[in-house]
Amino acid sequence: MIALSRKERDRKLRRADILKAAEHLFALKGYHKATIRDIAKEAQYATGTVYLHFKDKGDLYLALLEGRIKDLLGLFKEGVSSLQSPRQKIEAFVREGLEFFEKNRDFFQIIASEDVESLSEKRFSVSPVGRQIKDYVVSLVKESQKSGFIDKKYDPFQAGEILISMLKTVSMEWLQKEKNKKMNLEQQQNMILGIFFNGVAAK
Amino acid sequence: MIALSRKERDRKLRRADILKAAEHLFALKGYHKATIRDIAKEAQYATGTVYLHFKDKGDLYLALLEGRIKDLLGLFKEGVSSLQSPRQKIEAFVREGLEFFEKNRDFFQIIASEDVESLSEKRFSVSPVGRQIKDYVVSLVKESQKSGFIDKKYDPFQAGEILISMLKTVSMEWLQKEKNKKMNLEQQQNMILGIFFNGVAAK
DNA sequence: CTAATTTATGAACGACTGTTCACAAATAAA
DNA sequence: TTTATTTGTGAACAGTCGTTCATAAATTAG
Structure with a gap:
């Protein structure tokens, strides 16, 4: 019967309402x-x-994170799919990241703290955000190393973590500034990539 | 009378006991x-x-942070005092940071989360750690730019924040590894400096 | 329309935590 | 030693929060 599907849809709407409020x-x-x-x-x-839709507070929190991570990873992979060179893929990763964070400030605020808080809570012992996104970036770095574009002397895990932390750090400051006095997305992207690939040393 | 000074010393000891437990x-x-x-x-x-020595929980927390920051800034400035070139100063900053974090893991754990948590608490609206350490690093970057060693096109505030976040990120992973499978301090230092100054791109 | 079932409600419960304070112990003064 | 003062104690207090559950509202079935 159709009724059952409407019920399900209603249920999803309520769930979404709660998730949105929770994110905020x-x-x-x-x-x-x-x-x-x-x-x-x-x-x-x-x-x-709330307890009709989520087992407890931790469950609500995890559901929120997992949903958003799915969105974000989807964007990353989509933005990268048509690209060939490893360098372009990393450029796209940074751009998509900045864009997503700008459009989802609440979520950004949450994941900015997630890494650390999770260390003190057994419940979230391995940050689901950290894991999945990190794995993805590491794969991009490895690919770049294979093609000879990134120096093989660097551990791809460490290089990947550093790239992510640069993206977070820059986003953090960027998103706190007023709109007028703010660099645009492309400038931020170029700065991150410039330092990550070539460092700050004068040539 | 001497009695009063002994009292004061006792008081400081108790305070130190509590601070140590709080840090842990x-x-x-x-x-x-x-x-x-x-x-x-x-x-x-x-x-x-506890309330004989600290006004409330927040006061205890701040006293803890402020004490440690004083130690850390002291180390930075001491380690740098005899050095001339801006490059050497930044190298010393990274080394001192890694050393201090290795010897003060509890404190590191706290400041690793401090930046972010402080955003949600009006009480600690401006992270005292962030502020002072960041100011110091920014001054090092500016000095390097004046001497032409770091490219002037980069905002010294952003470059400084990126260097700090690299130090934190690397320390985080480093301090979680087992002692045997761990890179030594000098390797970590060289990696951070290598990427910060020259990036990951193959030459 | 009526009964059965599902879903929503928010007061009540229990556990926890920051903080206080009446009292006790220890120390200093007389 | 006796008294006054400072310091330490932990039970009690007040507030908060996650979670539950008896009850009510809404929806569906008959």
Whole structure:
């Protein structure tokens, strides 16, 4: 019957409402200070309703992260699919990252803190964000090394982590600035790539 | 009278006991999950005693950070004092940083999360760690630019932040590895400096 | 329309934590 | 030794938050 599918759709909508509110409040207050009550209120439901869709607070948090990571990895792979050279792929990775973070500031705020908080919580023992995105970047670095573009003396894991941390660091500062006094995305992209590939030393 | 000075010394010892326990527990559990009760117990005092030395939990946390930052900045400046070239100063900064983090893992764990958590807490609105250390590094970068060693096209603030984030990122991974399978400090230092100055591109 | 079932509600519960404070112990003064 | 003062103690307090559950509303079935 059709009724069942409408129910399912309604259910997904409610879930999405709650996830959206959760994203906003986790970003604003951090995991510990954001309360289920506040999240429910912002989503315009009663407290208990949240528990109809998520087992507990940790489950809500993980579902939020996992959904967004899926989006982000999708964008990365899509933006890279038509490109050939490893260098272009890394350029695309940085551009897509900056774009996504600019459009999803709440999510950025959350993952910016996620790495570290997860260390102190057994529950999230391995950061799902860190893992998947890092694996992806490492694969790009390895590919670049194979093609001789990135020096083989660097550990691809460390190089990948450094690239990610540069992207995060630059995004952090960038997203805090006023719109007028802000460099544009392309300038940020070029700066990151310039330093990552060639360093800051004067030529 | 001498009695008064002994009292003062005792007071400092108690304060130090509490700070040490606090450092350990904040590192282990994070600011929110570390409780005053646990800290007092680890320091072998009663709960209320903590409040004889610190106004509240936030005051304890800030006192801890400020003390350690003073140590760290002292080390940086000491390690750099005898050096002439800007390049050597930056090299010394990276080495001192790695050394300090290796010897003070608890503190490292805390500052690794401090930047971000502080964003969500009005109380610590401007990270005292971030500010002072960043200012120092920026001054080193500016000096290097004046002497023509670092390309003037890069914003010294951004370049400084990137150097700090590289140091943090590398330290994070480094300090989690087993002692046997770990690169030594000099290798880590050379890797950071190699990428920061010259990038990962093959020559 | 009525009964059965599913879903939403928010007050109540229990656990936890920062902070205080009446009291006790220790120390200094007399 | 006796008294005054400082310092330490941990039970008690007040507030918060995650979670549950009895009840109500809404939806579906008959």
